[in-house]
Amino acid sequence: MGGLAILFVVGLYLAIGLWLVIKCPGWWRLVALLVVVLIPTADALWGRYVTLPRLCEDAGLKVYAKASIEGGLMRSSASDAMLNRFGFPFVEGIDGAGKIYRRSMRDGQTQVEVDVKPRAKYVFRISRTGDGTRFLSDVFSIEERENGKPLAEARAHTFLGGWAEQLLARFTDAGRSGVKGCGWEAMNGDELIASVFGKGV
Numbered sequence: 001m002g003g004l005a006i007l008f009v010v011g012l013y014l015a016i017g018l019w020l021v022i023k024c025p026g027w028w029r030l031v032a033l034l035v036v037v038l039i040p041t042a043d044a045l046w047g048r049y050v051t052l053p054r055l056c057e058d059a060g061l062k063v064y065a066k067a068s069i070e071g072g073l074m075r076s077s078a079s080d081a082m083l084n085r086f087g088f089p090f091v092e093g094i095d096g097a098g099k100i101y102r103r104s105m106r107d108g109q110t111q112v113e114v115d116v117k118p119r120a121k122y123v124f125r126i127s128r129t130g131d132g133t134r135f136l137s138d139v140f141s142i143e144e145r146e147n148g149k150p151l152a153e154a155r156a157h158t159f160l161g162g163w164a165e166q167l168l169a170r171f172t173d174a175g176r177s178g179v180k181g182c183g184w185e186a187m188n189g190d191e192l193i194a195s196v197f198g199k200g201v
Contacts, residue, residue, distance in 0.1 A: 013040070044162025047134060048180050055135060055157040059183030063152040063195045067142075071121030073193070074145060078103045080110050086193060092120045120145060122196075124189065134160045140189055142196050152196045156183030 017036035024032040069088045078093030083105045090104035095114070102113045123145045130136040141153040158181035160166060165179060186192075 040164035041162065043134075044165055044179075047159045047162060051135065052157065052159045052180060052182070055137070056182035059155050059157055059186070061152070061154045061186040061192065061195065065151045065196075066198065067122055067151055067196050069197050072119060073142075074100075074118060074120040074123040076124075076126070083110065085190070086197060088197075090119070092116075092118055118145065122151065124193065134162075134166075136160065138187065140187060140192050142192060152192055154183070154186040154188070154192050156187050157181055 017032075021029050021032045021036065069086060072090045072092065073082065073086075073088055074092040074094075075082070076094055078091040078101065080103065082088055082091040083103060090102050092100055092102045095101055099115045100118050102116050102119070104111050104113075121144065123143055125139075125141045125143060127139050127141070128136060129139075136158045138156045138158075139153055142151045143149060144151065159179055161169070161179040
């Protein structure tokens with residue numbers, strides 16, 4: 001049903017546009033044709049070829065400083081993989097109640113402590129900005145927990161399309177999705193951690 005709705009909307013727009021072009025006299029037909037073409041495409045072209053390239057200047061992985069695994073790492077969730085792959089003495093996570101728990105390796109066995117005070121010197125963060133706009137920016141970062149000083153970050157940007165593309169997407173079950181982006185090849189949490197701590201991956 002969504003496909004038929006898209007065909008109907010596009011067909012109706014083209015029919016109205018063609019009617020306007022035919023009705024315009026002389027050189028006004030060229031102006032009318034230009035308007036008919038630009039109404040659904042102008043913001044999409046501007047987003048792809050002007051705004052997105054400007055945003056993409058800061059996309060990708062940037063490493064500002066190295067750190068020692070001895071300081072531990074805090075993430076939204078802590079797993080054994082972080083201990084085994086990177087060799088951290090401990091990793092900390094945040095449970096559903098907002099309390100800190102800690103995983104560590106002792107005598108080859110994983111130990112879990114719950115409701116502890118955070119001890120990790122470094123924190124891995126994931127953030128997104130731009131919700132409600134046509135451009136989303138996602139950032140993976142590793143920071144010093146006490147002062148928020150960044151050690152490294154991977155940044156990616158996504159253009160969700162012009163108004164016509166988003167309108168047509170509403171007729172399908174696909175929902176919102178990006179039509180063009182940059183920096184996504186760098187959005188790998190393990191590689192970001194390895195770039196700072198020099199371990200794993």
